[in-house]
Amino acid sequence: MEKFTGIPASLGFISGKAFLYLENNFPEILRADISPEQVPDEIRRLDNAIRQATAELTIIHERALQETSKEQADIFNAHLLMLNDPIFRDQLLDRFRENQVNIEWVVWDVAREMTQKMMSSPDPLFRERAVDINDVSKRVLHELLSIKPGSLAELQEDVIIVANDLLPSEILSMDRKRVRGIVMDSGSRTSHTAILARAFNIPAVVGLALGTRVIKDGDTLIVNGSTGEVFVNPGKKELSEFKKATMVYHRRQEEFLSLRDLPAETRDGARITMNANIEIPEETTQVLQYGAEGIGLYRSEFIFLTPGQAAGEEQQYHSYTQVLKAMKKRPVTIRTVDIGGDKVLPDFQSPDEKNPLLGWRAIRFSLALPELFKTQLRAILRSSVNGTVKIMFPLISGIEEIEQALVFLDEARDECRAAGQTFAEHIDVGTMIEVPSAAITADILAEKSDFFSVGTNDLIQYSLAVDRGNERVNYLATPAHPAILRFLKHTIDAAHQRGIKAAMCGEMAGDLKSTALLLGLGLDEFSMAPQSIPRVKQIIRSVNMADCRKLADEALRGISWKQNTRLMDEWMAQYCPVELRVV
Ligand code: PEP
Ligand code: MG
Numbered sequence: 001m002e003k004f005t006g007i008p009a010s011l012g013f014i015s016g017k018a019f020l021y022l023e024n025n026f027p028e029i030l031r032a033d034i035s036p037e038q039v040p041d042e043i044r045r046l047d048n049a050i051r052q053a054t055a056e057l058t059i060i061h062e063r064a065l066q067e068t069s070k071e072q073a074d075i076f077n078a079h080l081l082m083l084n085d086p087i088f089r090d091q092l093l094d095r096f097r098e099n100q101v102n103i104e105w106v107v108w109d110v111a112r113e114m115t116q117k118m119m120s121s122p123d124p125l126f127r128e129r130a131v132d133i134n135d136v137s138k139r140v141l142h143e144l145l146s147i148k149p150g151s152l153a154e155l156q157e158d159v160i161i162v163a164n165d166l167l168p169s170e171i172l173s174m175d176r177k178r179v180r181g182i183v184m185d186s187g188s189r190t191s192h193t194a195i196l197a198r199a200f201n202i203p204a205v206v207g208l209a210l211g212t213r214v215i216k217d218g219d220t221l222i223v224n225g226s227t228g229e230v231f232v233n234p235g236k237k238e239l240s241e242f243k244k245a246t247m248v249y250h251r252r253q254e255e256f257l258s259l260r261d262l263p264a265e266t267r268d269g270a271r272i273t274m275n276a277n278i279e280i281p282e283e284t285t286q287v288l289q290y291g292a293e294g295i296g297l298y299r300s301e302f303i304f305l306t307p308g309q310a311a312g313e314e315q316q317y318h319s320y321t322q323v324l325k326a327m328k329k330r331p332v333t334i335r336t337v338d339i340g341g342d343k344v345l346p347d348f349q350s351p352d353e354k355n356p357l358l359g360w361r362a363i364r365f366s367l368a369l370p371e372l373f374k375t376q377l378r379a380i381l382r383s384s385v386n387g388t389v390k391i392m393f394p395l396i397s398g399i400e401e402i403e404q405a406l407v408f409l410d411e412a413r414d415e416c417r418a419a420g421q422t423f424a425e426h427i428d429v430g431t432m433i434e435v436p437s438a439a440i441t442a443d444i445l446a447e448k449s450d451f452f453s454v455g456t457n458d459l460i461q462y463s464l465a466v467d468r469g470n471e472r473v474n475y476l477a478t479p480a481h482p483a484i485l486r487f488l489k490h491t492i493d494a495a496h497q498r499g500i501k502a503a504m505c506g507e508m509a510g511d512l513k514s515t516a517l518l519l520g521l522g523l524d525e526f527s528m529a530p531q532s533i534p535r536v537k538q539i540i541r542s543v544n545m546a547d548c549r550k551l552a553d554e555a556l557r558g559i560s561w562k563q564n565t566r567l568m569d570e571w572m573a574q575y576c577p578v579e580l581r582v583v
Contacts, residue, residue: 001235006183006208007474008228009194011531013246014181014203015239018232019159020217021152021166022142029108029141030213031101042103046092049143054083057139082136104144111137146217155179160223162215168343171196172306181223183230185211188477190457190507191469192342195299197225198529199279201286205230207471256534260291264526264540266519266548272540275333275527277505280306281319284326286530291537294331296453296527297392297505298323300376301337304345316379324387333390333453333505333527334380335432336373336405338362342469357467362395367404377412384424392430392453397437402448434458434506439487442494452495453527456506460484479508480564485521485556492522501525512576513568515539520552539576547575 034042061076082088096106115134152161152174160181161174171182171193182197187206197204203225215221215232222231222242226249231238264272275296276287287295303319304311324332339345340361344353348369353359366373380391393405409429416423431448433439434455442452456479461468463484466477478484495502503525508514510528515536518526526536551571558564 001238002214002232004208004210004214004230004232006205006211006228006230007187007189007194007471008224008226009184009187009189009191009206010182010197010202010204010225012181012201012203012225013222013242013249014160014225015220015222015234015242016158016160016180018162018183018215018217018219018221019155020212020215021161021163022138022212029102029105029145031099031105033101036100039100042096043093045144046089046096046103046107046140049140050083050089052143053136053139054080057083079132079136079139082132083140088136104141107137107140107144111141152179160221162211162221164212166193168192168196168302168305171200172302176200176202181221181225182206183208183211183215183221183223185209186469186471188468188471188474190460190477195277195529196279196302198531199283201531207474209471256538257289259534259537260289262291262537262541264537266540266543266545268544268546270519270545272519272523273503273525274533274537274540275331275503275505275525276530276533277527278323278530281322281326283530284323288326290530290533292330292530292533294333294388295323295327296333296503296525298332298334299338300334301339301343304337304339305343313375313379316376317382320380320383320389321386324383324389327387329387331388331390333392333430335392335394336363336366336376336380338394339365357461363393363401363405364395366393367401367408370408373405373408374412374415377409378416378421381412381416381423381427382421384427385422389424390428390430390451392432392451394432394455395434395458396431396445397435398441399444399448402431402445406448430503432505433487433491434462436463436487439463439491442491443497446494446498446500449500451501451503452491453503453505453525454488454491454508456484456504456508459487459506460508463487478561478565479511479514480555480558480568481561482556482558482564485517485552485558485564488518488521488523489552489556496522503527510536512536512539513565513572516543516548516551516571516575517555517568519543519545520548520550520555543575 155178182204184206264274276292277297279302428450430451492502501524505527509526510532
């Protein structure tokens, strides 16, 4: 039995069989020296792997010839030629003899070097060839490592996916009935893959840097999405503890559900709004089950990112209407698409964008493609007659972007009128505060906003220069940093001076350690993953505003995130019951 700890990303305990998924990115292979006697064996292993990969590719090629076009089949023919090219084999063997190391490392190293060289070529033909080399080498590696590459959409049994990284689109397309849990080498709590795992209620641990290297296909795993622990091939003792913990977890979940109809009100009577974040319409069932008063963030881009879904005006109208009807007049805040960053839409965006997180993302993307943007705005407007819609613009960095977006919204209204389509008379239009420039100019942006919603995932990423998907720097991504607290204070105060509400839909809103602090800073509305609502609500119901203000004042005087984290931990220890502390 081995135990590893990563970042807890989606609540729940689960045990099951590991399914090593290395389709997208194959991880670095460990390098191991070999003795001179092992050399012939390693060469035999390589030749066997090439033979098996060839046999597999030949079948795929023939099937492609019968079932698709010759053009498609030619791709596999090219792979076959590459795989059996004596130069490729010689190159591998030269590197092998130079280094005297395990053959899988050699394949990995040569493939990595060749693809990197080709990817940096200005010639698109070379770049395409890099993809082929990647593909062919992966096939050989799969044979060497005895990994069955499989599509996540066609899983044969219940599994726990172990991957280096998963794209949001892969989670959307996987056979979720079969996926009991997710373990990922990369990522953080706020990466979009983690957010989707929570949306689908799949227990997940991310940032387990060695995951795909130490876990083998078929290993038995226990995944604790609440603590970040992963047990590999657990013994009897761990399995029996797991059973007990699962029972406690389910009992507690039921207790939490009993809080559903109680208000989120502090002991001294301050009433807070508790909303939920959703990614797909089906989540509204959970939203209501956990007692959300509305939807504070509907990440509409997932309509576009769901494979095989045509995200035209009708599909969008249908999705928004489905959510609005399910929410029965409770407010639904639809965020216009936040495409880009780690949510690339291949039809529109180049995967080669150098700095996607600082690039063509969110409102920048929408403003550059007015037809696409107005299609979305018309779909939202048309759906607005079915409930209470609010609109929110993501990644605003300055007032010009709000002004421009509002012009398009007016045009969309005109287009609906011209087509005889009705829509709600008044719709609140809010601004997401998730870029430092927006937070610091919140007083200016408030003039053009009906509400603010702070996206702390991005605000932290951009303020502290920490990639939210990178597990190595995850420790720095903390809301306790004095810079973040000052931004929050400035944003909330600016909203209140202008008489509008300050909401938060970033992960900080669902972080129990931050609840009292956010109350003390004056936050009006919290929006979070549905499952987090009862825990946060219970904390809100157990505190006094005066204490929370004191805590916020003290934190605002803090000079480092470590000092503030200590302060928040002390607060948790004093006020928060132990059983609640699991996030
Ligand atoms: C955020 O950045 O905090 C946010 C809520 O938006 P997303 O996580 O979708 O980027
Ligand atoms: Mg964001």
